[in-house]
Amino acid sequence: AHNAQLLQYLQMTSQTEYSGFFTAFFANKVEHESRHCNGKVLQRQGSSSFDRVYTANQNCGHAYPTFLAVLWCAGLLCSQAPAAFAGLMYLFVRQKYFVGYLGERTQSTPGYLFGKRIILFLFLMSVAGILNYYLVFFFGSDFEIHIKTITSAISPLLLIP
Numbered sequence: 001a002h003n004a005q006l007l008q009y010l011q012m013t014s015q016t017e018y019s020g021f022f023t024a025f026f027a028n029k030v031e032h033e034s035r036h037c038n039g040k041v042l043q044r045q046g047s048s049s050f051d052r053v054y055t056a057n058q059n060c061g062h063a064y065p066t067f068l069a070v071l072w073c074a075g076l077l078c079s080q081a082p083a084a085f086a087g088l089m090y091l092f093v094r095q096k097y098f099v100g101y102l103g104e105r106t107q108s109t110p111g112y113l114f115g116k117r118i119i120l121f122l123f124l125m126s127v128a129g130i131l132n133y134y135l136v137f138f139f140g141s142d143f144e145i146h147i148k149t150i151t152s153a154i155s156p157l158l159l160i161p
Contacts, residue, residue, distance in 0.1 A: 019067065019091055022060075029053055029098075049102070056101035056108070060094055063115070070122035077129025079148040082155035083122060089158050090118040110161065118158055125151055 067090055075083035097111030128147050135141045 019064065019087070022091055022094060029057065052102055056098045059101075060098060063094070063119075066119060067122075070119055070126055074122040074125035074129070077133070078125040079151050082148075082151040083125060085155050086118050086122050086125075086158055090115060090122075093118060114161060121154070121158060 067087075071083055071087045071090075074086070093111050093115045095111075097108050097115060100107035100109075100111050128151070132143050132147055135143060
C-alpha cells in the first residue's frame with residue numbers, strides 16, 4: 001500500500017516538474033523571438049510574432065500558480081491518479097494554446113477553453129475532498145471510495161474537446 005501511494009505522489013511531482021519544463025520552454029521561446037526580431041534580449045518593440053510569443057508566455061505564466069494549486073489540492077484531498085491525468089492533459093492543452101497563439105489568435109481559443117475546463121475539474125475534485133473531510137469529521141460518513149470512483153470515471157471525459 002505504501003508503494004502504491006508513493007507511486008501516486010510521484011505522478012503528482014512529475015506533473016509539477018513537467019510543468020516547470022514547459023514554463024522554461026515558453027520563456028526560452030520568448031527570448032529566441034526577441035533575439036530573432038531585435039538582435040537584443042527581451043526588447044518588446046518590434047515584430048508582431050514576438051508580441052504574440054511574449055503574450056502567450058505571459059498568459060501561461062499567469063495561469064501556472066492556479067494550475068499548481070488545484071493540481072496538488074485535487075491530488076492530496078481527493079485522488080492522485082485522476083488529478084495527475086488531468087494535470088498531464090492541462091499541460092498538453094497549454095502547449096496547444098501556446099502554439100495556437102503563435103498563429104491566428106482564434107487558433108488559441110480551443111486550448112484556452114479546454115484548459116479552463118480542466119482547471120474546473122481539478123477545483124471540483126478539491127472541493128469534493130474537502131467536503132468529504134467535513135462529512136467524516138462531523139457525521140462519520142466517509143465517501144472517499146465513491147468520490148475516487150466518480151473522478152476516475154469522469155477524468156477520461158476530459159479528452160472530449
